[in-house]
Amino acid sequence: LTLEDFDVVVLGAGAAGMMCAIEAGKRGRSVLIVDHAKAPGEKIRISGGGRCNFTNNTARRPTSCRPIPKFCVSALRRYRPKDFIALVERYGIAFHEKTLGQLFCDGSAKQIIDMLLTEMDKAGASSCGWRPSSRTWPRPRPAFEVSCRRPGGCASLVVATGGKSIPKMGATGLGYEIAQQFGLGSSRPVRRWCP
Numbered sequence: 001l002t003l004e005d006f007d008v009v010v011l012g013a014g015a016a017g018m019m020c021a022i023e024a025g026k027r028g029r030s031v032l033i034v035d036h037a038k039a040p041g042e043k044i045r046i047s048g049g050g051r052c053n054f055t056n057n058t059a060r061r062p063t064s065c066r067p068i069p070k071f072c073v074s075a076l077r078r079y080r081p082k083d084f085i086a087l088v089e090r091y092g093i094a095f096h097e098k099t100l101g102q103l104f105c106d107g108s109a110k111q112i113i114d115m116l117l118t119e120m121d122k123a124g125a126s127s128c129g130w131r132p133s134s135r136t137w138p139r140p141r142p143a144f145e146v147s148c149r150r151p152g153g154c155a156s157l158v159v160a161t162g163g164k165s166i167p168k169m170g171a172t173g174l175g176y177e178i179a180q181q182f183g184l185g186s187s188r189p190v191r192r193w194c195p
């Protein structure tokens with residue numbers, strides 16, 4: 001197994017990385033997720049007090065979203081809360097609504113992790129427990145090189161290593177370091193939802 005065997009390499013097996021792997025796999029890409037945590041989706045496991053507040057029934061179409069407004073608005077408009085609810089329903093995961101439209105599993109957040117892992121399998125995405133370093137840099141476009149246990153290049157790289165909260169679950173500042181290498185700032189996103 002080398003990075004070169006895959007069309008897309010995703011750094012980080014959290015909610016964002018797994019969803020990305022699923023969607024890329026559905027589009028016929030071979031995908032590898034690289035993560036150093038002992039299990040995927042560790043933050044999902046503790047989210048919502050262990051029941052995962054997986055979406056919100058009252059979220060409306062976004063009208064603006066920084067720092068990449070066009071991409072964010074278009075992505076959020078094309079994958080809506082109702083799409084995720086439909087997925088959860090297909091897996092027979094029971095859920096309930098709390099205040100302000102928050103949807104929680106009746107059972108455990110682990111059901112959401114298992115659902116995402118199954119969807120990854122179905123989409124043909126693989127994962128491995130490697131630790132990429134911050135030495136991730138652009139090669140002559142469009143390829144990227146990732147330094148990890150088996151360093152290599154890839155045509156598409158997704159950095160989904162999340163924020164820095166809860167380091168004991170695997171959180172690091174790798175995403176921020178990589179953003180800096182590409183001259184990107186890390187401004188707080190601003191969200192505005194229209195009714």
Ligand SMILES: Cc1cc2nc3c(=O)[nH]c(=O)nc-3n(C[C@H](O)[C@H](O)[C@H](O)COP(=O)(O)OP(=O)(O)OC[C@H]3O[C@@H](n4cnc5c(N)ncnc54)[C@H](O)[C@@H]3O)c2cc1C
Nearest residue numbers: 012014015016035036037043047048053161162170172174
């Ligand atoms: C206590 C708590 C409760 C929460 N409850 C909810 C909730 O109910 N509903 C909700 O919507 N949100 C909730 N959140 C927020 C939610 O968990 C996060 O927004 C979401 O999980 C972030 O997903 P992510 O994929 O961006 O990042 P993460 O879940 O942080 O995933 C990043 C992944 O990257 C990996 N990684 C990081 N650095 C490296 C590295 N250097 N090398 C290899 N791998 C690396 C990590 O191991 C991790 O697996 C909660 C958060 C916390 C802390």
